[in-house]
Amino acid sequence: MTDMLSRWRAGLSRTGKAALGRVASLLGATEITTQTWDDLETLLVQADLGIDTATSVLDSLKRLTRDRGLLRSEELNSALKAELRSRLDNPPALDFSAIPMVILLVGVNGSGKTTSAAKLGARFHAEGKTILFGAADTFRAAAVDQLQVWGDRLNVPVVAGAPESDPGAVAFNAVQSGLSRGVDVILIDTAGRLQTRFNLMEELRKVYRVVGKALAGAPHHIWLVLDATTGQNALEQARKFKEAVNVTGIILAKLDSSARGGMAFAIQHELGIPILFAGLGEKPEDLTPFDPDSFVDGILNS
Numbered sequence: 433m434t435d436m437l438s439r440w441r442a443g444l445s446r447t448g449k450a451a452l453g454r455v456a457s458l459l460g461a462t463e464i465t466t467q468t469w470d471d472l473e474t475l476l477v478q479a480d481l482g483i484d485t486a487t488s489v490l491d492s493l494k495r496l497t498r499d500r501g502l503l504r505s506e507e508l509n510s511a512l513k514a515e516l517r518s519r520l521d522n523p524p525a526l527d528f529s530a531i532p533m534v535i536l537l538v539g540v541n542g543s544g545k546t547t548s549a550a551k552l553g554a555r556f557h558a559e560g561k562t563i564l565f566g567a568a569d570t571f572r573a574a575a576v577d578q579l580q581v582w583g584d585r586l587n588v589p590v591v592a593g594a595p596e597s598d599p600g601a602v603a604f605n606a607v608q609s610g611l612s613r614g615v616d617v618i619l620i621d622t623a624g625r626l627q628t629r630f631n632l633m634e635e636l637r638k639v640y641r642v643v644g645k646a647l648a649g650a651p652h653h654i655w656l657v658l659d660a661t662t663g664q665n666a667l668e669q670a671r672k673f674k675e676a677v678n679v680t681g682i683i684l685a686k687l688d689s690s691a692r693g694g695m696a697f698a699i700q701h702e703l704g705i706p707i708l709f710a711g712l713g714e715k716p717e718d719l720t721p722f723d724p725d726s727f728v729d730g731i732l733n734s
């Protein structure tokens with residue numbers, strides 16, 4: 433746990449160094465001037481909060497400065513911290529009451545879906561739950577192999593189809609197999625980019641429907657995996673996925689190699705979907721529940 437926290441902070445301090453970490457030096461013991469606001473805005477945008485969210489944060493801070501009569505920019509520092517913290521929801525407790533619980537992982541190619549499936553599998557497995565992986569990214573043979581390797585390593589069964597086979601059929605079989613084996617959690621990995629005749633969002637909707645046919649009420653969760661290093665681009669992707677399927681949570685992968693963590697605020701501000709987990713590396717243990725307090729501390733106090 434301590435180890436996880438220190439790695440989390442180490443990852444975040446790299447994040448902060450390149451952007452929000454500079455806020456502390458910007459907001460030294462000087463007076464708040466127009467220049468302070470301009471510089472702060474630049475930092476927030478550079479940190480990937482995006483224009484809309486950055487503007488909204490600045491408006492709140494300006495109001496606060498007026499109302500409380502803050503004069504020194506160092507006072508702004510703690511106000512900024514509180515403001516950023518207030519913009520992140522506490523991740524809701526995961527409801528494991530459904531057995532099996534079916535989780536669909538969605539996101540674009542390379543965002544970290546398969547790795548996140550493995551990490552979640554390892555995590556739930558360590559909690560004493562039984563797992564099954566469904567390899568429904570049948571458009572990339574390598575994706576199936578990749579999940580198979582993780583399944584072997586974690587001793588978790590993998591249901592896969594032939595290359596190019598129907599992802600819906602694989603998802604259906606995975607749920608059926610999970611039901612007959614009596615597992616607690618079924619993690620279904622999906623494709624992020626489809627070939628010419630298939631539309632990604634159509635295919636996802638189909639997988640979603642088929643999973644519901646295999647088990648009423650499933651999938652119980654649809655988690656969108658976003659690559660923290662892709663910034664505002666990831667936000668655009670998130671909007672599209674949210675339109676296509678009922679995304680219930682975000683996994684922010686590659687936070688360890690992101691230079692800017694501000695996307696977390698933009699995601700919350702613009703999509704209202706809670707961030708559940710953060711990916712902090714490539715190994716199965718490199719996943720941690722998203723902790724808004726550590727996150728805000730980490731990006732500001734590096």
Ligand SMILES: Nc1nc2c(ncn2[C@@H]2O[C@H](COP(=O)(O)OP(=O)(O)O)[C@@H](O)[C@H]2O)c(=O)[nH]1
Nearest residue numbers: 541542543544545546547685686711712713714
């Ligand atoms: N540093 C780092 N790399 C990651 C993380 N999650 C995934 N990756 C790497 O990102 C690449 C793409 O991941 P993958 O799970 O295959 O993405 P997918 O195409 O969405 O299934 C792989 O090289 C992973 O090892 C993370 O949290 N941190």
Ligand SMILES: [Mg+2]
Nearest residue numbers: 545546569575
């Ligand atoms: Mg994959």
